[in-house]
Amino acid sequence: MKNLLKLKVTNLLIPLLLISCQKEISTHEFSRPKSPKKINLSLDKNTKRIVIATTNNFNSAVSGVTDSTLAQSPMALGGADFLPTYLNILRKEYKNEVLLLDAGYLVNKKKNPVANKKTLKLFEMLGYDAVLLTENELLNLKESYGTTVPFVNSNIIELKKLEVTDHFGSRPFIIKEVNGVKVGIVGITSYKPELKGESEIAGLLFDDPVARLITMKRILKEKTDIIIALVHMETHCSSQESKNLKECPDNKEAFRKLIKRFPPNLVDIIIGGDSNYAAGFIEGIPVLQNYGHGKFLGQLDIYYDLNKKEIIKEHTKIHKPTKLCSRFFMVSQDCHIEADDVTKIKRVKDSRYQTDTAKFLGKTITPDLDIVKYLNATELKTN
Template sequence: MNIGVLSVLLLITSCFFTPSSIKQIFSEPEFKNQKANLNLLISNGLSGKLAPQESIKSSKINFKDIPSLLIGGEKALYSYFKIAKERYKDSVLLLDSGDLFKTGSSEIEIQKVISLYKKIGFDAVALSRRDIKELSPFVGEKNFEIPFLLSNVVDIKKMRPLKKNGVIPYKIINKGPFKIGIINITSMKRFRPGLYMEDPILTIIKIKKVFRKKKVDITILMADFDSKCISTLIQIPKAFKDFKKHQLKCPPNDPLYTFIKRIPPTSVDLILTNNKIQAQGFLKNIPIIQTSGEGKYLARVRLNLEPQSKKLDLKRSFILPPILTCNSFFNSTKDCYLGEGETYFSKENARIEIIRKSSYKKIPATYLGKTIPVSDNLVTN
């Protein structure tokens, strides 16, 4: 393509894409109260990252002098979850699917993460095999005062699921007229003497019997597997009814995919995993949710139930685009997205030009109509 033609195309592109026509990517600055029975906000794979990080820039875009904005960090995480609770009130469910701590955490570092999680007020937190390893030297008889779940690790002496330090095998949560049951399974094979890992399928079958007796409407499974299943980042909601169009890509013999083939039909309604890989889609007809972790993204799911049967309404239940935990926005785009590694969307070059033309003006980030505080006060102080 010669230079003249390229110049014309760039001119045409800049005419079509004005600040008013740019759509936010992975941000929701305004509150649009789309009624739902349940709004899920989900984190995973924090790995002890309590400080903000620079936003990632796509290698496929020429950024030149465009500065990165900060994402994540304890202040932002606390604020995004707090705002979700304030906006959605009794219809919000805050979950974390595990891997809270970095490898080789000190006791002080562990306490800071625990302090943050207590202040956020999660409804349930998965205890992963890596979390167990990091906590083991320090736990003693402490009760962490966090709703840690671990379902398929059995205390041989007592012949029952492990219950220690406030850890419980499952949780039933009442939200409005509905009951949500949450299970967490791990694939860890080596434990301390006196403990063993029960087959996750057997665990699910046992707990589902309890859920049926207690008339649980929705079952959420948190699964600790080294899965490499992936999806592209999504910009528009994916309806549960369209699961065939949005299947995840998995390598042969992937442990998560192999596990799902063994699950009894209709056992679980949603699976949350903790690998730091973007995966928002379906395996068979089961929604699978995880993000790249480290507090950078929060996954979102909107669930609606059929009033009479109390089963999931597949037409009105959605995997939503994740939220990037921006500390501030570019004023011209009302987000902080600059691509991610090799991932970028069409029209992004036009977005970059608009950011440049605005002289990179920044404004405080907002979520659901409320400002993300930029105070230097740390949540874990």
């Protein structure tokens, strides 16, 4: 009887021992399933929060992307199915504090014109506050498409008029009032045109980015409380097929060189438009950029003191990008897995590839089928 009892105890302990010996795996990678901690700002009516939500390098990924890192468990990501859902949750959580921006390259020259037109329509429906106009949009979109996307660009000059271009209704700056704070949004691209083969941008001058930002600062100084610059840096990473490019030292160095040319207090925030991860403070300025391709949503929270008329820098929070998952792997509560992460792959495999409902800020993720149906049903002229 005593031996039988020992055997039962041993049988119970062995699984527990095996579990305890398993290597830890990364969990909640690029996911935020829990409700955010509430911050009480009512005690100080002069402190205003602004939640800046960002996308970049969307690349006409209106149909979303399938991550097949695990062939046995392919995962649908982003696009018109899931980006609207994540944005709706963010807006319901933070209400009038949200500012939605995109740092350009929203279309892809390799995609058919219908995909590019659907992307424009999706951006209109999602209610972006400003979208950077770059050489990519000028080269791959047609005026005949017609769009109400709020494009902004401050350094592409039409030589005939000696004015900032108004292609696709673009403006040199956009001013939005967010939670009582006046936000000026400007945009620059560092593109260097080819000598030939780019007739769509003939007659356009890509002016010095810093010189144009200084001009915008003079114009906006008395009109706004803070200035956000949407910036696309032309680097070697820009020309690569960079869906799986994790980091780009060249891109960060390009930001650093650009910012070092800034006079003091030129801009308050930079949103980058290349398709690699760059987030943090560069020369004291918060910079936010995610991997793009319609798979991620960036978030930057700032707090503004209405009395002192300045950002409370110590409270600035740069969130890791949120991956726009359709579902989560059960064992890790995320949908992100690297091809060389053998430990995590094994744990997912051992769980028989079980998945769970994806969540964002405590809310369940479901596809926005209404938007998908509308985009698929709408006749989109492309000539």
